[in-house]
Amino acid sequence: HGVEDKGKILIGDMTKLSDVVGGQTFTHVLTLGCLFYIHDSMDIFLKQLKEFCEPGAWIVNQDFSRTVPVDKIRPVMRHWRTEGETLEITAYLKKILNSGYRLQYYNNDNNDFAKRSIDTVLSAGTKLVESGEIPKDAFTFTILRDAMEAGDIIYNTFIFRA
Numbered sequence: 001h002g003v004e005d006k007g008k009i010l011i012g013d014m015t016k017l018s019d020v021v022g023g024q025t026f027t028h029v030l031t032l033g034c035l036f037y038i039h040d041s042m043d044i045f046l047k048q049l050k051e052f053c054e055p056g057a058w059i060v061n062q063d064f065s066r067t068v069p070v071d072k073i074r075p076v077m078r079h080w081r082t083e084g085e086t087l088e089i090t091a092y093l094k095k096i097l098n099s100g101y102r103l104q105y106y107n108n109d110n111n112d113f114a115k116r117s118i119d120t121v122l123s124a125g126t127k128l129v130e131s132g133e134i135p136k137d138a139f140t141f142t143i144l145r146d147a148m149e150a151g152d153i154i155y156n157t158f159i160f161r162a
Contacts, residue, residue, distance in 0.1 A: 015041045017048040025054045033155070035063045040084030042092075046099035053162035059101065061158045062109070065089040068152045076147045079140040089154065096160055105159035110148055114155045118145045 007028070012020030015038060029049065038045055049059070066073050066086045077086055087095070089108075096103055118141065125139045147153040 014038050015044050015048070017045075017052060021052045025052055025057075027054050027057050029053065029057065029059045031059070031061045031063065033062055033064065035061065036065075036080060036084075036086055037082050038084060039082075039087045039092075042087065042095050043099065046095060046101070050100065050162050055162060057162040058104075059158075059160050059162065061160070062155065063092075063158070064153055064155055065092045066153055073147055073152055075143050076153055079143045086153070089156065092156075093158075096158060101160040101162060103158065103160045105157065107157045109155045109157055110151065114148065115145075118148060 007026075010020050014035070035042070035045070053059070064086065066088050070077075070085045070088075073086055077083070093103065093106065122141050122145060125134070125141055128134045129136045129139050144153065148155070
């Protein structure tokens with residue numbers, strides 16, 4: 001079964017949820033590796049999200065954070081083409097808690113699986129560069145891989161409840 005059998009995929013501005021969500025409420029929300037684009041607006045997002053969650057709703061969020069001063073990971077932010085500063089992990093957790101959510105689970109997922117995923121993207125991208133389908137200077141995934149291997153950027157799983 002596809003996700004549409006059980007729920008909905010919503011696409012739109014993450015800082016203007018009412019435009020996308022309307023009057024709907026949800027018991028489960030899944031965000032996968034996309035919130036780093038709005039780390040500078042995370043408080044707004046979390047507040048708005050809560051308005052569309054039923055009491056006790058589960059939110060499963062997989063996202064990146066940093067463990068080092070922001071200046072050290074600016075190349076990663078350029079790779080992501082984002083200007084909002086990537087949140088440090090402790091600040092990220094505080095934003096979730098200060099928004100009134102109850103943290104149920106946290107894990108740093110910088111493990112072999114995350115690294116294999118990045119290696120798969122790198123392998124495919126390298127083939128596209130070699131074939132001339134994308135310019136070499138446009139393929140910057142090595143920057144993310146190197147930051148993850150150094151532990152400067154981590155991929156996290158957060159599970160929290162409204």
